[in-house]
Amino acid sequence: MSNQYYSVSFEPETHAFTVHDNQNGKTHYHQFNLIDNGDAGDSYNYSPPENDWLISSKNAQVKKIETKIGDISQSLAVTLIFNLPDTLIRRAEHHVTDKMKATVTVTLKAAEQVIGINVRVDNPVSNHRLRLVSQLGDRTKSSIADSLFGVVKRPVVDPNATNWQIKGWVEKPTEINPLQSFAAVSDNHQTVAGFTDGPREYEIVGENFDQLALTIFRANSQMGKTDLKYRPGRASGETIVATPAAELIGRLSFDFGFYYSQAAFDDSQVSKIAKEFYSPVQVYELAPFLNSRIRFIRNEPEQKELPTRISLLDLKDSSAVVSAIKKAEESDQVILRCFNPFLLRKATIKLPVKATEVGLDEKTKSNLKEGNFDHNQFKTFKFDLGGDQFAHIRKAY
DSSP states (O other): OBOSSEEEEEOTTTSSEEEEETTTOOEEEEESEEEEEEOOOOSSOOOOOSSOOOEEGGGSEEEEEEEEEOSSEEEEEEEEEEEEOSSHHHHHTTOOOEEEEEEEEEEEETTOSSEEEEEEEEEOOSSEEEEEEEEOSSOOSEEEEEETTEEEEEESSOTTTTTTTTTTOSSOOOSOEEOSSEEEEEOSSOEEEEEESSSOEEEEETTTTOEEEEEEEEEOSEESOSSOSSSOSOOSSSSOEEOGGGGOOEEEEEEEEEEEESSOGGGTTHHHHHHHHHSOOOOOOOOOEEETTEEEOTTOOOOOOOOSOOOSOOOTTOOSEEEEEEEOSSSSOEEEEEEOOOSSSOEEEEOOTTOEEEOTTOOEEEEOSEEEEOTTOEEEEEEOOOSGGGHHHHHHO
16 A cells, blocks of 8 residues: 555565655565563563563464555554463463464555554453564664653663663663653664554664564553562562553554654654644534434534634744643633754744743743744743634633
C-alpha cells in the first residue's frame, strides 16, 4: 500500500514490514517487528531473567493477512500466532505451553506523514515483555526523546552502567529510558521517530545499537520483589504483593506511529508532528440523535451563527510548539503555553500585540510582543479575545 509519503509491504521471510520513503527513495527493512522476552522484574522495575528466550515475529506463525484500500486510508493487518512459555523456568527450557495471538495493523492515511500502527494482543501468560522493534539501518551513538516541555539527548550506553556498584549505587542505571510521546534517532541526513501513547519507555537495542524498541506492555505477577538483577537486595516496597491485574491476561490494544524524515532532528519537525498526531483539534457536529422512538439532545446549546473563518493567532511563522490553549482561571482571557522543541536551535512564536508573559500562576510577569525560547524552555502567555468576531466565544466563556 502507498500514499504520497510511504509505500509499505509485508516481509514474508521475517514477518515484519518494509517501509519505502517515497520522498527520498530510501528503504527501511525489518520495521514493526514484535519481540517477546521474559521479565523477572516487578511492577516497578524490569529485570532480565538469568536465562532468557527471545521470540520474534519471525518465529511466529502467520495466520491471516488482510488489506483494506480506500481513498482516505489504507491498512495492512497481519495476524501472528506466538508460541510462549507460561513461566520463566519453562522459558529458560524453551518449553512452549501457550499460544498468543497478535495482530499488527499498519495504516497509511492520505497526505499524512505518520504511519499508524495498532497492536492487538490476546495475552495468555505473565512475566514477559512485548516490544515493537524497528531496524534503524546504521549504528547510532545517541537517542532523542521528548520530556515534559522539551527534548533530551541520551547516549545509547549509560556511562555509569559498568561501575554503578563500585560507586555504591543501589540500582543499576539502564538504557531503558522514559519518553512523553516520541523517541528518535537522527544524524545530519535523516531522522526516524517512533510515537507512542502507551507505556512511556524505549531502548536502543541490537548488537550494533541499530534498533529502536518501544515497549508495548510488561506483564508481572508481583509488586515489591527483592534481589532483582538491576536492583539487588532492596525491595521496591515493604512487602511482596501479588498483582494479578498487572499480569494483563486477556485482550489488549496499543497504538503507535512512525515518522521518517530526510533531515536532521532540528529540521524534521518531530515534536510538532507528534503533538498534532496525539492532540488533534476536537470538533463535534451539533445535532440531535435518535434512540429508539425518543429523541435526546445532550448539552443542547443556544443556537448561534458563527463566522465562517476565525483565528486566535497565526502560527505559520512560529517554530515553538504549542502545548496548551485554555481559558484563564480568573478572567476571560486566553492562556497560551509553548516550548522549544529543538536540540540546538532557539525557538520563537509570534504573539498577539497585547499578549503578556505570565507564570504558571497566570500572574503578569512582563509585556512581550514575541516569544523567544532557549533549549528546554517553556513560557506561558495571556491575551484578550478582542473584537466582535470573538463575542460568541467570550459569551461561552
